[in-house]
Amino acid sequence: MSFVDTYDVVIIGAGHNGLVCAAYLLKAGYSVALLEKRSIPGGAATTEELMPEAASGFWFNRCAIDHEFIHLGPVVEELELRKYGLEYLFCDPAVFCPHPDGRYFLAHQSLEKTCAEIAQFNQRDADKYREFIDFWQRFTKAIQPVFNAPPQAIFDILGNYDIKSIQNLLSILGGPHKSLDLIRTMLTSPKDLLEEYFDSEFLRAPLARLASEFGAPPSQKTISVGGMMMSMRHEPGMARPRGGTGALVEALVKLVQAKGGVILTDQNVKRILMDGKRAVGVAVEGGKEYRAKLGVISNIDAKRVFLQMMEPGEVAAVDKALGDRLDRRIVNNNETILRIDCALSEAPRFEFHHHRDEYLIGSVLIADSVRQVEIAHQQPAIGNIPDENPSFYAVVPTMRDPSMAPPGQHTLWVEFFAPYQINGAEGTGLAGTGWTDELKNKVADRVMDKLATYAPNVSRSIIARNVESPAELGDRLGAYKGNYYHVDMTLDQMVFFRPLPEIANYTTPVEGLYLTGAGTHPGGAISGMPGRNCARTFLNEHRPLLNRVKELGKSILPKM
Ligand SMILES: Cc1cc2nc3c(=O)[nH]c(=O)nc-3n(C[C@H](O)[C@H](O)[C@H](O)COP(=O)(O)OP(=O)(O)OC[C@H]3O[C@@H](n4cnc5c(N)ncnc54)[C@H](O)[C@@H]3O)c2cc1C
Structure with missing residues (x-):
């Protein structure tokens, strides 16, 4: 050789x-x-400065945007990444989800403030939310030591446990009933769990959407652990690196x-x-x-x-x-992501929900109902594009970090779950997946139209747009089926x-x-x-x- x-x-x-x-x-x-x-x-x-000609000075996160898990481990501290220029900006509020009936879910980093927001619309759900988050926070702290060690290295795992994490572990495991209840919770689906806890759709839908970030529909058994996705936004919090x-x-x-x-x-x-x-x-x-x-x-x-x-x-x-x-x-269940990046002349305004700029600090979820979220994840698995009434995750990163666009202007990041292989289009389009430029733009139009039903100014504020189909994303990352x-x-x-x-x-x-x-x-x-x-x-x-x-x-x- x-x-x-x-x-x-x-x-x-x-x-x-x-x-x-x-x-x-x-x-x-x-x-x-x-x-x-x-x-x-x-x-x-x-x-990346994705569209240097059409939108010079606008910087886009091509994939990951919101960081929670890294704060559950020691990497930033151990590697002293701040010395090498890393600065995390925490997002507070962390989540906004407008509901079609005029209500909304606004999650601050503070649990108390979030419960007060929910209580405007439903006091019982506000109380249950505190209980829900408390459970998932104890769960997260209890299993954090497992995340930070090779899964079969029992001594490494045990070495990660301290008094606090043991207390958290006992609080979710202690006693046979609690242990069995925990196992049952793990086996159940986000949908089942959310129905057990909450009455209101304006709350269930965004929580289902976040749980489904694990990549499966909310009705899927064994992914109730997706409840963590909201609890982590309270603690350790959700952050983005400056820049x-x-x-x-x-x-x-x-x-x-x-x-x-x-x-x-x-x-x-x-x-x-x-x-x-x-x-x-x-x-x-x-x-x-x-x-x-x-x-x-x-x-x-x-x-x-x-x-x-x-x-x-x-x-x-x-x-x-x-x-x-x-x-x-x-x-690999065939679900992947269609990405939309826009350079905007102004930030979206959620005018039917008493717009406040703080809505745009964290993640904006378009999730009208658990059913809509269900369809958003179920359809890609069978090769269909769920764009009739799209549910998606949108972020305006420049609201928290204006350095990513020219002064006064903004960027928009949209993640829409879509199939890698389109049913019935095998062998056509890019890499035989069925995806073409025309199709990806048609889907992106529908997603943007849906956003405009909540924030009408978005349609007139687009300076430039880049759409990446699942096939292109898979090719860029080299990821198997995207x-x-x-x-x-x-x-x-x-x-x-x-x-x-x-x-x-x-x-x-x-x-x-x-x-x-x-x-x-x-x-x-x-x-x-x-x-x-x-x-x-x-x-x-x-x-x-x-x-x-x-x-x-x-x-x-x-x-x-
Ligand atoms: C659209 C999208 C949005 C996301 N949003 C979030 C988010 O908001 N928050 C979050 O926490 N996570 C998010 N994720 C997930 C997260 O980004 C990934 O899980 C994480 O970045 C994976 O990192 P990695 O280093 O393990 O793998 P990768 O980042 O996939 O790195 C693998 C590397 O290998 C390279 N490579 C591939 N094939 C070859 C080859 N043959 N030879 C040489 N190099 C090769 C690739 O180019 C790549 O650089 C998102 C992912 C996507 C796709």
Whole structure:
């Protein structure tokens, strides 16, 4: 083999998890190169001047926008990302959802203020909301230690528990009835749970919409855990980096480069190079090869790594069943996202809901009813576009961070769930998915028309618009079927099942080949946790003793 460059570790993809992983390895003294297929790093966490000609000076988050999960882990503090320019702006209020009957849901970061908003319309629901959020906050704190450790590393998990998280765990588990009730809650659906707690549709619908951010309809059993999506907006809160999500990537890039890491863009990895049963490097499009002395780490999902970057015989040589299990057992439900970005001359005004600019600080949810949210998620799974009465998630990031557009002007970010493969259009359009420019623009028109029913000025304020179809999104991210979480986030594919039990601990049966990224525990979203957990696994394998001593030192020495 003719290797061009040699590093201890080569990482496939420079998404934020790849960068986080690299940062920990570099800090531990390893040499690392990240190979990124796009011309910029960041993956689903970039901020770009998307339309420099039509809308110069307007910066857009091309994918992720609202960050909650990263505040449940230590990545920002441990990597000292503030030193590299990262500044988080918390959003308060965090959510606004107008209801067609003139009522609305406005969630402040303060639970008390939110309950007062709900009480204007329904006192009982306000009281139940406090109970609902309290449960999910205790649940989140109780399982936070699990997020921040490899799922099968029991000592790492236990080491993350402190008195507070144990108290929270006991408060949701204590006693047989509570434990059984918790299991039942986990098995149930967001819809069932919301009906159990609340009477009002103006409250149920946005909570269903947020729960469905896990990527399934609210009626789907086993994803009631989506209740967390609202509770996290109260605590730890929802934030955005000043300058957009890309500012998180920029801080990581600066850190990686400061520690001697190498980030090579326009490097589309095509093959894992094997020496017997060991991964020893990768080859990129054009034939260049990079050698990894200690490990190849993949920031892309396991399916692509094993089924597209390795020969079937190489996979079978380490695990006869793995190829088939990856191909057939991992579920991607065909739901992905159609993205709309607009440069606006003025911010939308929700004039039928006594417009206040603060409505636009957080996420704006267009969710008229649980049924509408149900359709928004059910239809993509069967290949249909739910654009007749669209439900979607919209943000005006410039209301919280005016630096992202010219003075007085705004940007609009819209996420609309849509099928990757359109039913009946197989083999046509981009990548055979059925998506064409004409179709994506027609769908975007319907979404914008719906927004205009609440904020009529939006129609006349568009300076420029960019629409990205699910097929284009999939192509940009390199994600399998455009899956925004790499692998669906249903209970059967979480924790030690993610992506499959035999490869759930970031290691694989191929020696020297590791997995990180959204397709590994604890999953998609901006958290950096898969990157950090994978680095810990790698470090524990390579210098177990040194790491244990360091960990012990940290826990017994007083904090400086
Ligand atoms: C439209 C959208 C909106 C979202 N909104 C939010 C949100 O508001 N909040 C939130 O928390 N999460 C959100 N998410 C999810 C979140 O953005 C992702 O889960 C997260 O960014 C995944 O990070 P990652 O590093 O694991 O993977 P990725 O960001 O997917 O990184 C993988 C990297 O690998 C590169 N790559 C792929 N193939 C190859 C190859 N062959 N060779 C070399 N490089 C390759 C890709 O270009 C990419 O840079 C959103 C996702 C999408 C798509």
